[in-house]
Amino acid sequence: MSTLTLAQSQRIIKETERLVADPAPGISAAPHEDNLRYFDVTIQGPDGSPFQNGVFKLELFLPEEYPMAPPKVRFLTKIYHPNIDKLGRICLDILKDKWSPALQIRTVLLSIQALLSSPNPDDPLAADVAKHYKEDEVGARQVSKEWTEKYAT
Amino acid sequence: MAKVPRNFRLLEELEKGEKGIGDGSCSYGLEDSDDILMSNWNGTIIGPGHTVHENRIYSLKIRCGERYPDGPPTIQFVSRVNLPFVSQTDGKVDPTRLPVLANWTRNSSIETVLVEIRREMASFNNRKLPQPSEGSTF
Numbered sequence A: 001m002s003t004l005t006l007a008q009s010q011r012i013i014k015e016t017e018r019l020v021a022d023p024a025p026g027i028s029a030a031p032h033e034d035n036l037r038y039f040d041v042t043i044q045g046p047d048g049s050p051f052q053n054g055v056f057k058l059e060l061f062l063p064e065e066y067p068m069a070p071p072k073v074r075f076l077t078k079i080y081h082p083n084i085d086k087l088g089r090i091c092l093d094i095l096k097d098k099w100s101p102a103l104q105i106r107t108v109l110l111s112i113q114a115l116l117s118s119p120n121p122d123d124p125l126a127a128d129v130a131k132h133y134k135e136d137e138v139g140a141r142q143v144s145k146e147w148t149e150k151y152a153t
Numbered sequence B: 001m002a003k004v005p006r007n008f009r010l011l012e013e014l015e016k017g018e019k020g021i022g023d024g025s026c027s028y029g030l031e032d033s034d035d036i037l038m039s040n041w042n043g044t045i046i047g048p049g050h051t052v053h054e055n056r057i058y059s060l061k062i063r064c065g066e067r068y069p070d071g072p073p074t075i076q077f078v079s080r081v082n083l084p085f086v087s088q089t090d091g092k093v094d095p096t097r098l099p100v101l102a103n104w105t106r107n108s109s110i111e112t113v114l115v116e117i118r119r120e121m122a123s124f125n126n127r128k129l130p131q132p133s134e135g136s137t138f
Helices: A003-021 A105-117 A127-135 A137-151 B006-019 B110-121
Strands: A027-032 A035-044 A055-061 A072-075 B026-030 B040-046 B057-063 B074-077
Touching (some): A003 A027, A035 A105, A055 B006, A072 A105, A072 B006, A127 A137, B006 B110, B057 B110
Antiparallel strands (some): A027 A035
16 A cells, blocks of 8 residues: 555544544534445534425545545435535535645535535526526525425425 | 445446547436436437448437446347347346346446447347337337
8 A cells, every 4th residue: 555545544534533523513424334435424404594404415425536636425315405406416616626635524514514504596506496596585495495394304 | 446336436427428428329318317316327329330220229228226336237228129138028138148247347337338239239240130120119
């Protein structure tokens, strides 16, 4: 095992230990027994958002290049949000070009939780949901709330 | 080596398929665009030139089960076709008679299956097999 690979493995182990021992509020992440780069994640919908009281399941994978490349994350629970598409893929800059190795699994999950509080319809992934949010925010938030009750509780 | 889990592997394949692969003679996509488990796919093969399949468009259904990509997908022709590894009853591909499925590895993909089936269509033994009328389905 090269030094770099060893350092990468140690970083993953440390991050995992901290995630389990000292979880961020409203967030859980547990690695699969047979694949320590693959995590089952839950995020509670933030208070004051249409996702409040919902518990959303996600999956996260640390690719070979991590931490030089960002984790891959997607929602498994259906969610009505302008930056999350029908397959649960997430439009978030730090998961793409704004990734930095100084970020961690924890910061990524906190950013996703923050994205639930502040949808950004100007940088949409789900065009129809973004249009709804721009034209009728009250109505769109109501649909988000209904989906939360239907799929995330 | 990091082992890419099923769902992230299928997302990669989806994104590759959406961009279009090779010369366009094989293509694939999700049957239902909000199938969160990405199990059911449609595939298309354009019959290879200078064979009985030339210019024919073949539709297939591809199913990636829970074990994918550790286990192979199941393949079924929708369009009628006469090939030795395709059941003439329901269009199902016999995995024991198609090497890419029989000798499946994680390096294979939906794309490689379609490309291999197309290669079989053009093989010496199959290129002149009598075919059902164009456009008929199982």
